Amino acid sequence: MKKLSVIRQLFTVALCSLSLSSSLLLAQQPELQAKSPEVADFEMEVPDLEAYKPKPVDTEQGLAVIAFGSCNKLNMPQNIWADVAANNPNLWIWLGDIIYADTTNLRALAAHYKRLKTNPEYKKLRAKAQIIGIYDDHDYGANDAGKELPVKKGSKKCLMDFLDVPMSAPVRKREGAYNSYLFGKGEQRIKVIVLDTRYFRDRLDPDPSKQRRYIPNTVGDILGEEQWKWLENELSTSPANLNILCTSIQVLADEHGHEKWGNFPNCRKRLLQLIVKTKPKNLLILSGDRHMAEITKMDLQGLPYPLYDFTSSGLTHVRSGTSEPNKFRVGEMIVKKNFGILKIYWENERPVVTMQVRGAKNELYQEVVVKY
Secondary structure: OHHHHHHHHHHHHHHHHHHHHHHHHHHHOHHHHHHHHHHHHHHHOOOOOOOOOOOOOOOOOOOOEEEEEOOOOOOOOOOOHHHHHOOOOOEEEEEOOOOOOOOOOHHHHHHHHHHHHOOHHHHHHHHHOEEEEEOOHHHHOOOOOOOOOOOHHHHHHHHHHHOOOOOOOHHHHOOOOOEEEEEOOHHHOEEEEEOOOOOOOOOOEEOOOOOOOEEOOOOOOOOOHHHHHHHHHHHHOOOOOEEEEEEOOOOOOOOOOOOOHHHOHHHHHHHHHHHHHHOOOOEEEEEOOOOOEEEEEEOOOOOOOOEEEEEEOOOOOOOOOOOOOOOOEEEEEEOOOEEEEEEEEEEOOEEEEEEEEEEHHHOEEEEEEEEO
């Protein structure tokens, strides 16, 4: 018995030494300290088979309610999903910053996605609605990152796996995560086009005066030529009577100094000219990133309907400032945790779209109805 007691004491000392060594290592490497628990979870937990049961997108289904949002920090309460689900959406669209992993460690990135995908409330939404979307910088790999990110192929794969994109899908085989979906049948079809504003994007130019974060890069590109060609084809050949263009950063709002299409003014101009040139029926833009919500409207010469950019951002957190200029804004800027809702009904082949900004307890903050 005495010998057994000595062995136990030695074992305890060894465990304490191992724990101390681990603590010292984590203290010396903050990145490891931040990511190790999630990596450990990824490696050691029993798989959640329900959460990872493949759920390919069914485009035969019509869309009456579309929900969307962005900017979801996993270290904050995930309590907005029941409010989203209360609207009975047919489709949820991620517009980026899905998990705030902020890492180029692909194992840690996958672990963050796993934490969200196995969250009980998010699983309820996933059981009710189809889910598509795109990353933005905080789940792409680094703050404000673009084409220079060394692990962008792996980052794309993590997103594709999270979204249950089939291995045989064309998007798996090409560079970038852009994709499109044509939902419904006949005259009530809706096309959703999802752009990748990270994978091919050139450098951002910091403002040397520090008055704003960035100044215009007049020679850079956002989409890359292959994605531009693809987008022109998607717009010009679309048979849908409602087209929804999804981009992680704002297109129309151009007076703030943060990330936006306006940081690449030639690209913004090219996109607007492409919309006028191709004249897709009834196009609406959805965007995220800004930690607030707003609806922006522009009348483009040559386009037979007003162009809206509906921004919803801040599922778990919002910005500090409560105002900024935007001459195209409809109504107020909403600085509350929020998600976006599109309610769609049809008058023959013409869609009527109700845009709603909603938040905690499914409270309605703003509503704009557009009859195309």
